Amino acid sequence: MRKVTLGVANSLDNFIARKDHAVDWLSWTDEVNDIMTEFWKTIDTVVMGRKTYEVAVENGMTAYPGVANYVFSRTMKKSPDKRVKIIAEDAVEFIWRPKGQEGKGICLMGGGELARPLFEANLIDEISLNIQPLLLGSGIPLFHAMVRQIDLEPLVCKVLRSSSIYVTYRVKRAQH
């Protein structure tokens, strides 16, 4: 069973980017880098939504090294980097198949629109947040409206030197 982790940096008021998609407010420190390096050893796949990917490309990141890169989009024909596969298929279907297999983890780098159906389909196992010390006031939300409540259990919680709060949660499985 491969673990699926939603891993993002967010503001305390539930945004992952400004309205114009700017992420200038994110702090990236050696400490965050160390956490990411450790996490990176546990995964082999990164998936993200098209909008998140477009922002990443604008910021100079066309593919993550050493992992399979997938971007979900029904409109994008090809990616600017041949290491990135564009997936027109439904994200729930696409994640559901490999999730049942043995293997390393899958990281959902965002955004919120992609996370919503995956939460609702019970496909996300952990949430890893780097909560930046600010209220953005407006922007692109991380958590969107969902049809049901998702219960969580904190695993790690610490204040980073950058004043961000790094917190990870295990998603408790819905009882059916």
Next chain:
Amino acid sequence: MRKVTLGVANSLDNFIARKDHAVDWLSWTDEVNDIMTEFWKTIDTVVMGRKTYEVAVENGMTAYPGVANYVFSRTMKKSPDKRVKIIAEDAVEFIWRPKGQEGKGICLMGGGELARPLFEANLIDEISLNIQPLLLGSGIPLFHAMVRQIDLEPLVCKVLRSSSIYVTYRVKRAQH
């Protein structure tokens, strides 16, 4: 200078109540009670918005003991408890006057609609959150859209035995 603290319990996805105002998902433990008891020694005034107050009354809480209770409302004529004063005046004006005086702290118990203008007017000094371990999926938001970014500095951050995360922030003053 009296300190104004926004003190609330919220979900990880930025809600303070379900859509029907239910707060059945909040955990209230001895540990939270101990934190509140210590905090209570530092304040002498509790303010809240009308909607938050109506929910409190529905849940059997008509006034907090040992403090001055104020509810902001332009429509409510009188409160069900004579210890509670209804304030029809603008909240920013009302808070601004005593804030400049010497005295104990003022606690803004919610909700988000009241917090927004107070944040924008630079009147909130600290935020104290009891982040419950869940995504509600929908509800009444804590942080609303604001005209500007509010920078924060974490003061305390710890995981409670209830699995909530108790975190307090100092609001950094906007540079004018």
